[in-house]
Amino acid sequence: MYETNYHRAGSVSEAASLMAKADDGKFLAGGQTLIPTMKQRLAAPSDLIDLGQIAELQGITEAGGSLRIGAGTKHADVAGSALVQRLIPGLAKLAGGIGDPHVRHMGTIGGSVANNDPAADYPSAVMALGATVHTSSRDIAAEDYFTGMFDTALEENEIITAISFPVPEKSAYAKYPNPASRYAMAGVFVARFKDGSVRVAATGAGQNGVFRIPAMEAALSANWSADAVASINVQADDMLSDIHGSADYRANLVTVMAKRAVAAA
Amino acid sequence: MAKVSMTVNGKKVSADVEDRTLLVHYLREAQGLTGTHVGCDTSQCGACVVHVNGKAVKSCTMLAAQAGGATVTTIEGLANGADLHPVQAAFREHHGLQCGFCTPGMIMAAVDMIERHGANLDEATIRHELEGNICRCTGYHNIVKAIKAAADQMASMRTAAE
Ligand SMILES: Cc1cc2nc3c(=O)[nH]c(=O)nc-3n(C[C@H](O)[C@H](O)[C@H](O)COP(=O)(O)OP(=O)(O)OC[C@H]3O[C@@H](n4cnc5c(N)ncnc54)[C@H](O)[C@@H]3O)c2cc1C
Ligand code: FES
Ligand code: FES
Numbered sequence: 001m002y003e004t005n006y007h008r009a010g011s012v013s014e015a016a017s018l019m020a021k022a023d024d025g026k027f028l029a030g031g032q033t034l035i036p037t038m039k040q041r042l043a044a045p046s047d048l049i050d051l052g053q054i055a056e057l058q059g060i061t062e063a064g065g066s067l068r069i070g071a072g073t074k075h076a077d078v079a080g081s082a083l084v085q086r087l088i089p090g091l092a093k094l095a096g097g098i099g100d101p102h103v104r105h106m107g108t109i110g111g112s113v114a115n116n117d118p119a120a121d122y123p124s125a126v127m128a129l130g131a132t133v134h135t136s137s138r139d140i141a142a143e144d145y146f147t148g149m150f151d152t153a154l155e156e157n158e159i160i161t162a163i164s165f166p167v168p169e170k171s172a173y174a175k176y177p178n179p180a181s182r183y184a185m186a187g188v189f190v191a192r193f194k195d196g197s198v199r200v201a202a203t204g205a206g207q208n209g210v211f212r213i214p215a216m217e218a219a220l221s222a223n224w225s226a227d228a229v230a231s232i233n234v235q236a237d238d239m240l241s242d243i244h245g246s247a248d249y250r251a252n253l254v255t256v257m258a259k260r261a262v263a264a265a
Numbered sequence: 266m267a268k269v270s271m272t273v274n275g276k277k278v279s280a281d282v283e284d285r286t287l288l289v290h291y292l293r294e295a296q297g298l299t300g301t302h303v304g305c306d307t308s309q310c311g312a313c314v315v316h317v318n319g320k321a322v323k324s325c326t327m328l329a330a331q332a333g334g335a336t337v338t339t340i341e342g343l344a345n346g347a348d349l350h351p352v353q354a355a356f357r358e359h360h361g362l363q364c365g366f367c368t369p370g371m372i373m374a375a376v377d378m379i380e381r382h383g384a385n386l387d388e389a390t391i392r393h394e395l396e397g398n399i400c401r402c403t404g405y406h407n408i409v410k411a412i413k414a415a416a417d418q419m420a421s422m423r424t425a426a427e
Contacts, residue, residue, distance in 0.1 A: 006267070006284040006330040028331070035287075035326045036308045048284075050331060076320075100397025101378065102311065105320040106327065180309065182396060 002044040008053055012136055012159055015049050019157045022047035027159065029072060029111035032103050057110065057161060060084060065167055067091075068134075071110025071160040076101070078109060088129070090171035090189060090265065094121050097175060099182050110160040116209055118149045118240065119183035121175060123210035126163060127201035128189035129171070134162045149209045168193050170224075172265035174257040175204065178244055185245055186253035188213075190261040196221060200229075200258060205239050205250040216258055226259040269329045273298070274342030282329055289313045291329035292339060300340040300369045304399070311398030314370040314377075315339045321377035323397070340369035343376065351422070352376050352415040361411035363402035374398050375412045384420035388413060 005022075009015035019025045026045035028034055029052065037043045051057060057072030060081050067087050069078060078084055079096030098104055098112075098121050112122040113133065126133070126142045133140045136159040145153050154160070168191040175187030184204030192198045198220040200213045219228040234254050239247035269286075270279035273296060280295035292298045292315070303325055304312030313325040316338040343350035352375045355361065362368045378394040379386060391409050400408060 001285045001287075003283065004285050006328060008330075008333075028328075031327055031331065032308070035328070038285075039287075039306060039325075048328075052331060100311070101374065101394055102314055102321050102323045102397045103308075103326075105322050 001038045002041060004038070004045055005047045006050065007047060008050045011054060012056060012161060015051055015054065015159060016136060016157060018047070018049045022049070025049055027051050027114075029108040029114075030074065030106040031111075032099070032107035033111060033115050033117070051110075051159070062087065062167075066164045067167055068162050068164045069109055070162050071113075072108050073110075075099070075104035075107045075109070075112075079104065087167045088125075088165060088171055090173045090191070090261075091125050091129075091165065094125055094173040094175075094187075094189070097121065097173075097177070097182075109163060113145075113163060114152065114154060114160055116146060116150055116152050117183070118206065118209045119178070119181075119185070119204045121173070121184055121187055121203060124184075124187050124189035124201045124203040125165070125173065127210050127212060128191045128199045129165045129168060130199060131163050131165045133160060134164065135160050146210050149207070151209075166193070170265040172261045174260035174264060176253050176257060186250055186257050188254060188257040188261045190216075190220065190258065190265055192220070192224060192265070198224070202234070202254050202257070205234070205254050207238055207240055211238075213254070213258070220262065224262065226263045229255065229258045229262060232258075267330065269333045271329075271332050271334060272336045274338060284328070284330055286329045287325055288315070288317075288327045288329045288332050288337075289324035291332075292324060292337070295329075298339050298341050302366055302369055304366060304370075309397070309399065310367070310370070311374060312367050312370040314373040314398065316373060316377060319380075321374050338373075340372060343372070350376070351419050352379070352412070355411040355415035355418070356408070359407050359411035359414055361403065361408045367398060367400040367402075371395075371398050371400065371408055375415065379412070379416045379419060382416070384416065386413065386416040 023046040025047035028048040028050045057070045059070045075095045075098045084092040171191040173189045175184045186205040187203045200216040203210045236247040236251040239250040241247040302312035304310035308326045315324045
């Protein structure tokens with residue numbers, strides 16, 4: 001790891017002003033992506049602004065039909081929250097399947113959504129539930145937030161403060177984890193809302209990161225069953241292809257995971 | 266460089282270290298606690314697991330500075346004098362180790378999972394919970410047996426104490 005300067009912020013505004021003073025700074029949340037990247041010398045920020053002790057980024061609350069999760073909330077705390085388990089069980093299950101227990105004790109929802117790894121789990125829930133990303137300066141709808149692999153609508157010094165998820169009637173997440181890293185080879189989040197609308201989003205598989213699957217959404221709003229999506233396939237041309245799996249394999253996995261998610265919801 | 270202080274195994278410690286110092290290096294090099302191991306550079310093997318404020322974390326994936334002010338427990342802090350911790354004793358009894366390289370991390374992970382699950386720890390849960398710990402020797406079977414035995418023993422000790 002290259003040299004860096006560590007700063008601990010006590011509030012969102014202090015974090016923003018520390019960042020403004022830094023040469024080439026980066027926010028540090030759970031560090032479960034940033035520290036491995038720095039160890040590999042793939043990132044070399046001059047300054048690290050630690051968000052880990054900021055109280056206003058913590059906490060899970062219910063308000064007006066949605067569930068608001070502070071950006072600094074750890075994966076283990078989302079997985080173990082009675083409120084999340086009751087309102088959006090698919091989200092609790094997703095958080096409990098990220099990495100391993102030690103990663104879940106450190107990694108945060110804000111860090112995961114800021115990073116937007118194409119194989120990360122949370123983006124699928126943010127997209128399928130039509131969540132809102134709250135930041136230090138504005139609210140961003142899920143549709144506008146994800147702009148491609150490792151790319152988001154966040155400005156350089158913008159801090160995610162919380163994410164609000166509309167509470168669905170039913171939801172579930174199914175992923176096929178890479179056996180070594182546990183990241184998704186394909187993960188599908190399905191949600192049905194009280195008004196009958198359905199949203200389906202897939203992660204891990206697409207070349208541009210998380211994406212919705214309109215054909216599955218239409219089929220499921222007419223007939224909520226695993227059979228309804230069994231013969232709907234995504235275009236292999238748009239899928240990732242790497243040593244872990246070919247594009248055809250991933251396209252097939254998306255359909256299989258969608259079936260499993262509907263069956264589990 | 267900055268002075269980083271924390272409580273390690275019940276003792277207040279501090280050291281002047283570079284900001285980029287990982288917690289595992291702070292423990293091994295600044296504090297001489299070499300029981301915590303480094304087995305990979307990809308945050309995947311779990312040989313470096315310690316408890317920070319009571320939770321199992323990978324000390325190779327955390328800066329010492331992030332743990333400033335925290336309470337840390339390492340493998341050296343588990344035994345009570347000459348008496349091994351029940352999980353340590355169970356690993357010995359059930360041959361839960363061969364070369365021993367992964368063992369400190371396995372034991373710290375095991376203590377953490379037993380604290381979270383108590384007597385409800387079954388074999389499937391133990392195997393799932395061990396996803397962040399790699400062993401190249403044992404094939405895991407005896408590690409799982411040792412953890413199950415320790416969990417059962419610790420649960421019965423708790424019942425007896427009530
Ligand atoms: C062994 C291992 C296995 C893993 N497996 C999975 C898996 O199965 N699925 C999965 O989804 N993830 C997995 N991860 C990644 C993990 O979920 C990370 O915790 C997550 O991607 C990043 O969150 P973090 O809090 O650790 O962020 P950090 O690593 O601290 O930060 C990541 C990036 O986000 C930025 N950032 C952080 N917080 C904010 C904020 N509030 N506002 C703006 N920017 C911010 C940082 O500047 C940095 O660029 C794994 C990681 C490891 C080490
Ligand atoms: S040394 Fe920490 S996970 Fe391998
Ligand atoms: S006993 Fe040798 S690596 Fe586990």
